[in-house]
Amino acid sequence: MTNAAPATANLHSPTGKLRSAWLQPLGLVGATLLLIMIIAALLAPWILPHEPNAQAFGRFLAPNATNWFGTDQLGRDIFSRVVHGARVSMPYALQLVVMAAVIGTIAGAIAGYFGGWIDGVIMRAADLVMAFPDIILAMAVVAALGPNLFNAVLAVVVVSWPIYARVVRSLILTLRDEPYVQSSRLLGASSGRALWKDIRPNVAGPVVVLAALEYGHAVLILSGLSFLGLGAQPPTAEWGSMVSEGAKYFDKWWMSAFPGLAILVVVLAANFLGDTLRDAFDPKSAKAFR
Amino acid sequence: MSEAPLVSIENLTISLPGNNGGRLFPVRDVSLSIGAGEIVGLAGESGSGKTITALSLLGLLPPGGRMSGHIRFGGQDLLTLRPREMADVRGRDIAMVFQDPMTALHPMLSIEKQLTEHLRHHRGIDARAARTRAIELLELVRIPDAARALKRYPHQFSGGMRQRIAIAIALCCEPQLLIADEPTTALDVTVQAGILRLLQQLRGELGLSVLLITHDMGVMSALSDRVVIMYAGRVVETGTRTDVLQHPRHPYTHSLLGALPHEQGDDMLLQPMRGTPPSIGALPPGCPFHPRCDWAEGRCRDIEPGLRVVEADRGIACVVDPLVGVPA
Amino acid sequence: MQQPVKRAWYALPSLVRFIIRRLAIGVLLCVGVTLVSFTLTQVVPGDPVAASLGDQASSDPETVAAFRQRFGLDKPLPEQYLIYVTNLAQGNFGESLQTRRPVADDLAKYMSATLELSLVAMTIAMLAGVALGIIAAVNRDRWPDQVIRVISLAGVSVPTFWLSLVCLYVFFFQLGWSPGVGRLSPGAAAPMNLTGLYTVDALLTGNWKTLGSALAHLALPAMVLAIYTIGAITRFTRAAMLDAFQQDYVRAARAKGMPERTVVMRHVLRPALASIITVSGMAFGRMLGGAVLVESVFSWPGLGEYAYRSALALDLRAIMGVSLVIAAVYILVNLLVDILYAVVDPRIRLS
Numbered sequence A: 001m002t003n004a005a006p007a008t009a010n011l012h013s014p015t016g017k018l019r020s021a022w023l024q025p026l027g028l029v030g031a032t033l034l035l036i037m038i039i040a041a042l043l044a045p046w047i048l049p050h051e052p053n054a055q056a057f058g059r060f061l062a063p064n065a066t067n068w069f070g071t072d073q074l075g076r077d078i079f080s081r082v083v084h085g086a087r088v089s090m091p092y093a094l095q096l097v098v099m100a101a102v103i104g105t106i107a108g109a110i111a112g113y114f115g116g117w118i119d120g121v122i123m124r125a126a127d128l129v130m131a132f133p134d135i136i137l138a139m140a141v142v143a144a145l146g147p148n149l150f151n152a153v154l155a156v157v158v159v160s161w162p163i164y165a166r167v168v169r170s171l172i173l174t175l176r177d178e179p180y181v182q183s184s185r186l187l188g189a190s191s192g193r194a195l196w197k198d199i200r201p202n203v204a205g206p207v208v209v210l211a212a213l214e215y216g217h218a219v220l221i222l223s224g225l226s227f228l229g230l231g232a233q234p235p236t237a238e239w240g241s242m243v244s245e246g247a248k249y250f251d252k253w254w255m256s257a258f259p260g261l262a263i264l265v266v267v268l269a270a271n272f273l274g275d276t277l278r279d280a281f282d283p284k285s286a287k288a289f290r
Numbered sequence B: 001m002s003e004a005p006l007v008s009i010e011n012l013t014i015s016l017p018g019n020n021g022g023r024l025f026p027v028r029d030v031s032l033s034i035g036a037g038e039i040v041g042l043a044g045e046s047g048s049g050k051t052i053t054a055l056s057l058l059g060l061l062p063p064g065g066r067m068s069g070h071i072r073f074g075g076q077d078l079l080t081l082r083p084r085e086m087a088d089v090r091g092r093d094i095a096m097v098f099q100d101p102m103t104a105l106h107p108m109l110s111i112e113k114q115l116t117e118h119l120r121h122h123r124g125i126d127a128r129a130a131r132t133r134a135i136e137l138l139e140l141v142r143i144p145d146a147a148r149a150l151k152r153y154p155h156q157f158s159g160g161m162r163q164r165i166a167i168a169i170a171l172c173c174e175p176q177l178l179i180a181d182e183p184t185t186a187l188d189v190t191v192q193a194g195i196l197r198l199l200q201q202l203r204g205e206l207g208l209s210v211l212l213i214t215h216d217m218g219v220m221s222a223l224s225d226r227v228v229i230m231y232a233g234r235v236v237e238t239g240t241r242t243d244v245l246q247h248p249r250h251p252y253t254h255s256l257l258g259a260l261p262h263e264q265g266d267d268m269l270l271q272p273m274r275g276t277p278p279s280i281g282a283l284p285p286g287c288p289f290h291p292r293c294d295w296a297e298g299r300c301r302d303i304e305p306g307l308r309v310v311e312a313d314r315g316i317a318c319v320v321d322p323l324v325g326v327p328a
Numbered sequence C: 001m002q003q004p005v006k007r008a009w010y011a012l013p014s015l016v017r018f019i020i021r022r023l024a025i026g027v028l029l030c031v032g033v034t035l036v037s038f039t040l041t042q043v044v045p046g047d048p049v050a051a052s053l054g055d056q057a058s059s060d061p062e063t064v065a066a067f068r069q070r071f072g073l074d075k076p077l078p079e080q081y082l083i084y085v086t087n088l089a090q091g092n093f094g095e096s097l098q099t100r101r102p103v104a105d106d107l108a109k110y111m112s113a114t115l116e117l118s119l120v121a122m123t124i125a126m127l128a129g130v131a132l133g134i135i136a137a138v139n140r141d142r143w144p145d146q147v148i149r150v151i152s153l154a155g156v157s158v159p160t161f162w163l164s165l166v167c168l169y170v171f172f173f174q175l176g177w178s179p180g181v182g183r184l185s186p187g188a189a190a191p192m193n194l195t196g197l198y199t200v201d202a203l204l205t206g207n208w209k210t211l212g213s214a215l216a217h218l219a220l221p222a223m224v225l226a227i228y229t230i231g232a233i234t235r236f237t238r239a240a241m242l243d244a245f246q247q248d249y250v251r252a253a254r255a256k257g258m259p260e261r262t263v264v265m266r267h268v269l270r271p272a273l274a275s276i277i278t279v280s281g282m283a284f285g286r287m288l289g290g291a292v293l294v295e296s297v298f299s300w301p302g303l304g305e306y307a308y309r310s311a312l313a314l315d316l317r318a319i320m321g322v323s324l325v326i327a328a329v330y331i332l333v334n335l336l337v338d339i340l341y342a343v344v345d346p347r348i349r350l351s
Helices: A016-047 A078-114 A116-130 A134-145 A149-176 A179-186 A191-227 A239-248 A254-281 A283-287 B050-058 B083-089 B111-123 B127-140 B146-150 B159-171 B189-206 B217-223 B241-246 B251-258 C003-011 C014-042 C048-058 C061-070 C077-089 C103-138 C143-155 C160-174 C198-204 C208-245 C248-255 C260-297 C303-313 C316-344
Strands: B007-017 B023-034 B039-043 B066-073 B094-097 B177-181 B209-214 B226-231 B234-240 B262-264 B267-269 B308-311 B314-316
Touching: A016 A078, A016 A254, A078 A116, A078 A149, A078 A191, A078 A239, A078 A254, A116 A149, A116 C014, A134 A149, A134 A191, A134 C260, A134 C303, A134 C316, A149 A191, A191 A239, A191 A254, A191 C160, A191 C260, A239 A254, A239 C160, A254 C143, A254 C160, B007 B050, B023 B039, B023 B050, B023 B234, B039 B050, B039 B189, B039 B217, B050 B066, B050 B094, B050 B177, B050 B209, B094 B159, B094 C248, B111 B127, B111 B146, B111 B159, B111 C260, B127 B146, B127 B159, B159 B177, B159 B189, B189 B209, B189 B217, B209 B217, B217 B241, B226 B241, B226 B251, B234 B241, B234 B251, C014 C077, C014 C316, C103 C143, C103 C198, C103 C208, C103 C260, C103 C303, C103 C316, C143 C208, C160 C208, C160 C260, C198 C208, C208 C260, C248 C260, C260 C303, C260 C316, C303 C316
Parallel strands: B039 B209, B039 B226, B094 B177, B177 B209
Antiparallel strands: B007 B023, B007 B066, B226 B234, B234 B314, B262 B267, B308 B314
16 A cells, blocks of 8 residues: 555545544633632632722722732722632522523423423423523513522523423433333333433433533523623622623723633633533534545 | 456555544455446445445545555546546546435435536536436436426435436436446335336446446346455455356355345255454454355465456456356 | 315415414414513512602502502403503503603614614624634634634623623724714714614615714624624534535535535535524524623613613513513514525425
8 A cells, every 4th residue: 555546535634533632622621721710719718818808909900919800999809809709600500500400301301201281381381481582581580589699590590491301302202212211111110210210311411411511601691690780789799790890980991801701711611611521422423424 | 358448447445544543444456347338236245345446436435535556447547636637527427326315316406406517517508408408318217297307306206216316317427337336225126126127228228337336136137247246345256147146156155145045946045144244444364254154274364365367257366266167 | 174265275385375374373472472471570579569659659549549540550460461462452562661651662762773783793693604614614623613613612602791891992992993882973863763773774865974873883782792693603504514514415416526615505505504594593582682781781772771671660561562572573583584494495395
């Protein structure tokens, strides 16, 4: 094979190795970034030089050696506030995703497994909710319940569960007819048992991937609601409300820039990770070549 | 054969990127030729390399694939052509019909579009002339109501008709060679005969050469003039249809034909082959067939036999050659 | 159904029947939305009276009673609902508690602002997203693909409200390229009200100066609003194209000797476009939601702002009006998407 002529019509790219090799670093970067932020958030009270709510400094100081991100209108250190913001935004977003995933999965499982009118009702409810732009609906719910971060989480859960329900339902519909599920039912397993033992393992993976992909979106929408004043209330150091406060003092750019940057970094990292997870789990997208 | 063959594949070796960075060789040192107006059947099990050999004639290997050897056609070596030149050969001089007409025809383009686009590309004729030619072709493959069929879409036709349309598409630019990759496998048995008959008629009417790829020996015997048998990426036997199918000389061919249901006296016999074909990534040493061969000897493990010409127009790749004179 | 009606029905072209069926479903959905939003506003644990009148006025029983009577809040619920729906059918959305104007007028005014912003942003997003997605798919795993994937990932990760502020700061405050917030410069007169879309109205009336100003004000918010959707559409287009590339008919097209460019644009793009169109309906819905954040920063007098203020003030009629309008827009957009899909994919059209 010394003088192999290169094949004509060489379609896309060299080898599959390059593709998966590229994805790994990005996934690693995402995971590392997230880990850093989580650790920083957990250790914040001990490692931070300044208190987030202490009005200890001059007001409106630009970033300097003591106050890396500058200070706000009450003389509070923004760097500390931003790091503390991670203790607010990130866990609440996680809570949101978990709740939506659980509710959505249960709804989708019931709809998919039992079919009939239950399926119809659940799916029409899902369609109706999905028909609304999520922020607007969340706004309505928060307005009804009262503006605070927990209610914001509830509101977004109301808006987010349908996507899990849809995915789980279609998974269950394909799995329900699989031979191994049917044989287990024939052997006397009840519906619940079949659902739990045979179907659940196959559903868990895609749901986790979906949750990872949705986490970034959760952070974005929660901070968006806080930005509008419908989420976290002062003096809580939440990134969205910090951006909103900073907007009032437009020329003091550091007040809005850094909290928003924090949001961007977390969401980006979560999306990197989610993408990598999805490609790892989905055989179609990873190895396809012709 | 006094005249030069239409297509001559010489010592073709194809390599593909393997899963762990190495390379696989699904086709090794394959040589075969096709004469003008001849139907050559290329047979073998899945994984024998027959489809990828056919694709190499069109230069359509998967990404990362490489070829060495020669493919002589029309006075050129196709392996030396630049991509643009190869694209000119495709569809115009050599055309292909694929196995599943449902997926090979584009679901969203009209029949007229699919018939005329390459015709207009290769020949630069205008829409009206292309349309006339398209109708001509549909009539050639016996599609009723050709003018209305042009405006329809593939999903509106039955499987057999779709394959006829695919054949019409392949013949648009009057190619000299038609490659038919398992043209009847995806079709109902009742429809298969019609397609085979059509191919025969086209050979007669147009002087078309056909490379017929199949794993179905019945189809082979119905249609081919000459037969090429492949196993694990190599040619193991070639010859005329009568010779190979009635007097197989390679142990693999013998077992293959023996595995077909056949009568012996009052009984219907079915003698399956033992073992399974090797995967390209894990070939046995020496002759790839020897683990399953009833006549294997020690030396079969040491040498990978090349194709030997044993008579006029007859070749086998076996060092033992145990079946001289033995009928099937 | 009676025989003659049935015959007449099937005599219509399939596309028309398709549209009528979808419209009927749409109307039903709208009715569903009115029911849901009406019910939701009733379970709101707040007293709209108190929210509108303030503490002092609401402690006076007579004022409260007058207020309730004026806005029909003293009637039984089902009756309130029926009255509401009949009024709706006549185009009467009720009166807004905060602005004291007919909700229908408010909606018209604010909706056209949001519509203008969203339509421009959507157009930008579709053009840029599809183009980038095609480039990425064709160059799979080579550097253009890597770059585009990172860019699109960043696009869906950026907080819109923050980006609005950053862009405003950089392009208006520092560089002076953008004219700042609002639809027109302060003190400038709006063009004659034909469609409510300032750009279109200015164009139709030949008012070039206003057209220029409106476009300049539209540019920055539209771009910011488009960013998320560009990211989403790019990713989706890339995936849909890659999927289409795997199909047999692409290999068959190459086997015919068609040049790669034609294969991509005619054989690969078409089925991909079908799924892209479907997704863009949902993307537009999401964008309408995101518009709230952009409108807030750019002082764009749009539906988002209106919805937000109504939500805070518990202005029930207004909230219901907004919900209905948004749902109607969404349904209409999806109808459009379904029709486009039928145009692109003959299998749907001809079954």
